[in-house]
Amino acid sequence: MPEETTNGTQAQTTLDICVAAGCLSCQGDLVKEALEKEIDARGLAERVAVRGVGCLGLCMAGPLLRVSPDGILYQAMVPEDAGEIVESIGKKPVKRLECDAEQSFFTRQVKIVLENSGEVDPDKLDDYTAVGGYDALAKAVGEMEPSEVISEMVTSGLRGRGGGGYPSGLKWGTVAKADGARKYVICNADEGDPGAFMDRSVLESDPFRVLEGMAIAGYAVGADSGYVYCRAEYPLAVKRLKNAIRQAERAGFLGSNICGSSFRFTVDIRLGAGAFVCGEETALISSIEGNRGSPRPRPPFPAASGLWDCPTLINNVETFANVAPIIRNGGEWFSGIGTEKSKGTKVFALAGRVQNTGLIEVPMGTVLRDIIFDIGGGIPDGRKFKAVQTGGPSGGCIPEQFLDMAVTYESLAQAGSIMGSGGMIVMDETSCMVDVARYFMEFCMTESCGKCVPCRVGTMQMHELLEKITQGRASMKDLDLLEELCEVVRFSSLCGLGQTSPNPVLSTLRYFRDEYLAHIRDHVCPAGVCKMKSPSKIHAEVA
Amino acid sequence: MQSDQTTVQGSKAGPAPPGAPGSDDRRWKLVSATMRRHGHSSQALIETLHTVQEVYGYLDDDSLKQVAHALGVPLSKVYGVATFYHFFTLKPQGEHTCVVCMGTACYIKGAPTLVAAVNEVAGISTGETTADGKLSLLSARCLGSCGLAPAVVMDGEVVGRIGDNDMKARITNWLESPGAEVANA
Numbered sequence: 001m002p003e004e005t006t007n008g009t010q011a012q013t014t015l016d017i018c019v020a021a022g023c024l025s026c027q028g029d030l031v032k033e034a035l036e037k038e039i040d041a042r043g044l045a046e047r048v049a050v051r052g053v054g055c056l057g058l059c060m061a062g063p064l065l066r067v068s069p070d071g072i073l074y075q076a077m078v079p080e081d082a083g084e085i086v087e088s089i090g091k092k093p094v095k096r097l098e099c100d101a102e103q104s105f106f107t108r109q110v111k112i113v114l115e116n117s118g119e120v121d122p123d124k125l126d127d128y129t130a131v132g133g134y135d136a137l138a139k140a141v142g143e144m145e146p147s148e149v150i151s152e153m154v155t156s157g158l159r160g161r162g163g164g165g166y167p168s169g170l171k172w173g174t175v176a177k178a179d180g181a182r183k184y185v186i187c188n189a190d191e192g193d194p195g196a197f198m199d200r201s202v203l204e205s206d207p208f209r210v211l212e213g214m215a216i217a218g219y220a221v222g223a224d225s226g227y228v229y230c231r232a233e234y235p236l237a238v239k240r241l242k243n244a245i246r247q248a249e250r251a252g253f254l255g256s257n258i259c260g261s262s263f264r265f266t267v268d269i270r271l272g273a274g275a276f277v278c279g280e281e282t283a284l285i286s287s288i289e290g291n292r293g294s295p296r297p298r299p300p301f302p303a304a305s306g307l308w309d310c311p312t313l314i315n316n317v318e319t320f321a322n323v324a325p326i327i328r329n330g331g332e333w334f335s336g337i338g339t340e341k342s343k344g345t346k347v348f349a350l351a352g353r354v355q356n357t358g359l360i361e362v363p364m365g366t367v368l369r370d371i372i373f374d375i376g377g378g379i380p381d382g383r384k385f386k387a388v389q390t391g392g393p394s395g396g397c398i399p400e401q402f403l404d405m406a407v408t409y410e411s412l413a414q415a416g417s418i419m420g421s422g423g424m425i426v427m428d429e430t431s432c433m434v435d436v437a438r439y440f441m442e443f444c445m446t447e448s449c450g451k452c453v454p455c456r457v458g459t460m461q462m463h464e465l466l467e468k469i470t471q472g473r474a475s476m477k478d479l480d481l482l483e484e485l486c487e488v489v490r491f492s493s494l495c496g497l498g499q500t501s502p503n504p505v506l507s508t509l510r511y512f513r514d515e516y517l518a519h520i521r522d523h524v525c526p527a528g529v530c531k532m533k534s535p536s537k538i539h540a541e542v543a
Numbered sequence: 544m545q546s547d548q549t550t551v552q553g554s555k556a557g558p559a560p561p562g563a564p565g566s567d568d569r570r571w572k573l574v575s576a577t578m579r580r581h582g583h584s585s586q587a588l589i590e591t592l593h594t595v596q597e598v599y600g601y602l603d604d605d606s607l608k609q610v611a612h613a614l615g616v617p618l619s620k621v622y623g624v625a626t627f628y629h630f631f632t633l634k635p636q637g638e639h640t641c642v643v644c645m646g647t648a649c650y651i652k653g654a655p656t657l658v659a660a661v662n663e664v665a666g667i668s669t670g671e672t673t674a675d676g677k678l679s680l681l682s683a684r685c686l687g688s689c690g691l692a693p694a695v696v697m698d699g700e701v702v703g704r705i706g707d708n709d710m711k712a713r714i715t716n717w718l719e720s721p722g723a724e725v726a727n728a
């Protein structure tokens with residue numbers, strides 16, 4: 001898309017530079033300024049435009065810059081490179097800074113959720129509408145009955161991307177049918193999973209898309225207002241969202257008489273305050289109401305009685321980001337992508353000991369090995385793959401024997417993990433799996449809201465046992481006790497946090513039991529991570 | 544996510560005394576504005592605490608009392624909410640803040656050794672402030688910059704892929720720099 005220059009003419013060349021948080025923290029903003037200065041200084045302002053765009057995906061190589069229409073990609077620039085880059089426009093690219101745009105990382109992705117990421121300026125509504133933004137909302141309110149919107153969602157087979165994988169169409173239908181004069185739509189942008197940053201990136205790169213999804217949802221279920229519950233730790237996402245709300249309101253895509261219809265929908269932002277449990281839907285509602293984020297028993301489900309006891313639809317950021325393309329292209333189209341039970345694409349945050357860390361979107365059913373070794377570029381420093389952790393604290397570690405598995409909700413569950421929100425943390429032999437389990441248990445222990453005993457006391461006990469193991473002070477009895485506690489906490493906790501907290505322990509016990517045994521019996525940490533007293537010392541203490 | 548330097552320093556002046564809801568305090572006006580925007584509803588509690596922390600740098604006792612009074616919420620609940628959420632802090636922060644991300648990606652890429660490095664040069668552990676008030680060391684659950692792991696936030700600025708030595712150098716630099724008034728002049 002040719003960009004307008006400052007004086008309104010069409011630029012021949014556009015420099016698209018990533019202004020999402022990852023690249024900004026590598027001085028992307030300074031590079032952008034330097035480029036603008038160079039262009040001005042050379043009197044090129046009429047021919048060359050600079051534009052800030054959303055995340056281009058390969059965050060670890062940031063700041064990233066794409067030159068259009070030449071299709072050149074630059075990486076890891078510093079402000080001092082600006083002169084050379086501007087000088088090279090229309091000539092030979094700057095070899096030293098080039099990033100291979102033809103590598104599998106870019107070519108093997110299929111983008112639906114991220115289709116505008118890196119393509120539009122997240123601060124400009126015009127950019128969004130230029131690529132068909134808000135067409136889906138106009139179509140929904142102008143040409144479709146709410147029930148038709150819902151049936152399109154059902155046809156699509158979209159499942160919630162916040163972790164549970166609940167069919168979205170079904171949830172929308174339930175809220176639509178619920179009794180209540182007032183209904184609410186909530187976008188869950190708490191993204192508490194450590195190691196996950198998809199939601200952040202979507203909000204920072206394409207905020208209008210999320211708002212469009214929420215408005216369509218509001219129309220479908222009969223709600224006239226919505227909230228985005230966003231982590232306070234994501235200030236840039238909050239800023240872009242605020243700006244997007246203001247612009248959408250001014251243009252009539254939010255507010256009253258949306259797209260000339262009688263439909264009315266407003267969106268407000270509520271800030272989280274750093275509590276993992278607030279991602280749980282009933283805790284989130286309690287937090288919006290100004291209380292501590294303690295979960296409550298379900299039923300009643302929020303769909304029947306949620307925010308201020310009104311029927312409430314809660315979906316994840318990525319779930320809402322899938323809505324506009326589904327309405328635009330039809331549910332059939334969407335259900336043609338992915339596998340039989342896991343439709344569409346999934347955005348993964350690839351991090352840890354992998355060459356290409358960043359954000360990727362692939363069709364459901366993509367093989368794990370392709371994700372890690374082809375798209376991800378494999379394990380750096382000549383090391384060996386050990387496991388990939390998916391699903392955050394509710395998930396598990398998947399060992400090498402599953403590398404040829406197609407990634408779906410079902411296959412991950414079979415392997416003892418979950419899809420979760422899409423964090424994928426690759427580990428090599430420098431990670432100790434017992435230490436990883438201890439790490440997650442510490443997380444769950446400190447994040448437990450304390451409302452119920454099995455979770456509050458159980459996670460603490462489990463953490464203590466794991467600490468004992470990693471310090472080489474544990475006996476086989478402790479291991480038995482740990483396994484017993486896993487069952488108790490899993491089956492008797494009130495909310496998902498407690499119920500799933502044993503998962504990292506169970507999955508590492510399942511595939512890396514020998515590491516536990518090495519710690520307990522031989523007092524050694526095979527990975528060399530855990531610092532333990534030498535066995536002789538322990539025996540001396542016992543004696 | 545971090546309160547910026549100016550507000551942290553501003554906290555030295557302290558909020559208006561209780562009973563006289565700081566009408567002359569410019570910062571308290573911002574807090575009042577937040578409460579007004581939400582019609583002084585008890586549901587505005589968290590939003591209000593965000594504003595208090597933003598302008599004063601932390602949640603001090605007097606402000607909490609005033610907020611409780613203004614929103615008609617029991618003080619026990621105000622403290623309950625303030626202590627439930629990790630983002631809120633009831634202690635003033637040091638002149639400089641260093642937040643080490645302890646999320647999974649950062650953890651396996653060396654965050655624990657970064658904490659050890661700060662501990663070595665500044666003698667403080669996570670959650671502590673140096674005796675001279677120069678530095679606070681904090682931890683975060685995940686900054687959402689996992690692609691740049693290990694990541695830290697130094698005085699509000701995200702620094703990715705930082706090594707132990709770079710970390711030590713930056714901290715030493717802070718500890719040895721002259722007082723705030725001079726540094727920020």
Ligand SMILES: Cc1cc2nc3c(=O)[nH]c(=O)nc-3n(C[C@H](O)[C@H](O)[C@H](O)COP(=O)(O)O)c2cc1C
Pocket residue numbers: 159160161162163164165166168188189190191192193276277278279280281282314315316317319421495496497
């Ligand atoms: C402890 C806990 C934390 C959660 N954190 C999040 C989160 O950060 N983001 C999210 O979208 N869903 C989170 N969930 C899932 C939500 O409760 C809810 O299922 C989801 O937002 C529904 O949206 P979806 O159907 O679009 O997935 C969490 C659940 C639990 C139990």
Ligand code: SF4
Pocket residue numbers: 277294295447448449450451452453455456493494495496497498499
């Ligand atoms: S399971 Fe844990 S987090 Fe969930 S309600 Fe119980 S104590 Fe709170």
Ligand code: SF4
Pocket residue numbers: none
């Ligand atoms: S924490 Fe529980 S036991 Fe302690 S004072 Fe509060 S209500 Fe009472």
Ligand code: FES
Pocket residue numbers: 018019020021022023024054055056057058059062063064358
């Ligand atoms: S943040 Fe710039 S490429 Fe992801």
Ligand code: FES
Pocket residue numbers: 194195196644645646647648649650684685686687688689690692693694
């Ligand atoms: S784990 Fe550190 S930024 Fe996400």
